[in-house]
Amino acid sequence: MSAEQHGLRTSELSVRYGGLVANDRVELRVEPGEIVGLIGPNGAGKTTFVDAVTGFTTAEGEVFLGGQRIDGLPPHQRRRRGLSRTWQAGELFGNLTVAQNIEVAVAHGGFGAIVRDLFGRRRASLGETVTAALRTVGLDGIEDTVTRDLSLGQQKLVGVARALAGNGQVVLLDEPAAGLDSQESLEFAERVRGIARGGPGVLLIDHDMSLVLGVCDRIYVMEFGKVIFTGTPAQARTDSRVIAAYLGVPMESAHA
Known part of the structure; x- marks a missing residue:
């Protein structure tokens, strides 16, 4: 092909x-x-x-x-x-963690679905997706960091990781x-x-x-x-x- x-x-x-x-x-x-x-x-x-x-x-x-x-x-x-994209500005939720920002983009049903399934198997699967996306952009280990505490450069990369998460x-x-x-x-x-x-x-x-x-x-x-x-x-x-x-x-x- x-x-x-x-x-x-x-x-x-x-x-x-x-x-x-x-x-x-x-x-x-x-x-x-x-x-x-x-x-x-x-x-x-x-x-x-x-x-x-x-x-x-x-x-x-x-x-x-x-x-x-x-x-x-x-x-x-x-x-x-x-097919995914980033946005020029304002795409991240500053009061959520890095992991939550990425999960919102890939979980069917958005953040409400994440909360409802907090301890389910889907949660574990989402965690693996988040880790893989962050590893791709070189941000290993910051899943639990609140986004507003990151540098601008890191925030940009989290936006890219969010776009990459899943089957990009x-x-x-x-x-x-x-x-x-x-x-x-x-x-x-x-x-x-x-x-x-x-x-x-x-x-x-x-x-x-x-x-x-x-x-x-x-x-x-x-x-x-x-x-x-x-x-x-x-x-x-x-x-x-x-x-x-x-x-x-x-x-x-x-x-x-």
Whole structure:
């Protein structure tokens, strides 16, 4: 079975708000174990694309995951199929522990189900899922820590772990490095590489070009809802369309 059959692919994906075309026939793929970047100026349509792929906004076109069409499914069913995402801000419950934050995302019935089954077998199974997700992002042993007591970098990684928990095939990271300092961004890059080595495909959207160009295998550049470039980071650094639309000047090789 080909890599494409296991990964994410969109075909002619379009989003319209009245007369505004936010995404215009976007063709994009993320293969297993691959880190793909999606960059572009503010308002280019990047988050709208993530919303469309994950079912949080109405779209035309097709979305495939593991070779199966999922564009007709609601968000929670796409999540159960293995397509997950992070959010730009406000996704964690600061007064809950790390484990509880992750369990809320994967337990059918949400936090109420966790409370009702506090000592059941499902609780043990959830614990194993939490531990595996945290190990993937390098945060072993913090399950019982209250989320608000973590550093910003750790909170970002908990958000990624929450997206990965369960049967994740592809994870969409929407500006996960926002607010991180240079050292935290470097550490985050290593965690993203570790995620991809473990099998899932990663779509990374961020304005930290050192991170994106340093960690991604391929880059898509979006402007006014259209993909204007697809290629390697090395090609993106010097492409005239990318420079004009986003980078401003050619970038030297970045090492995240």
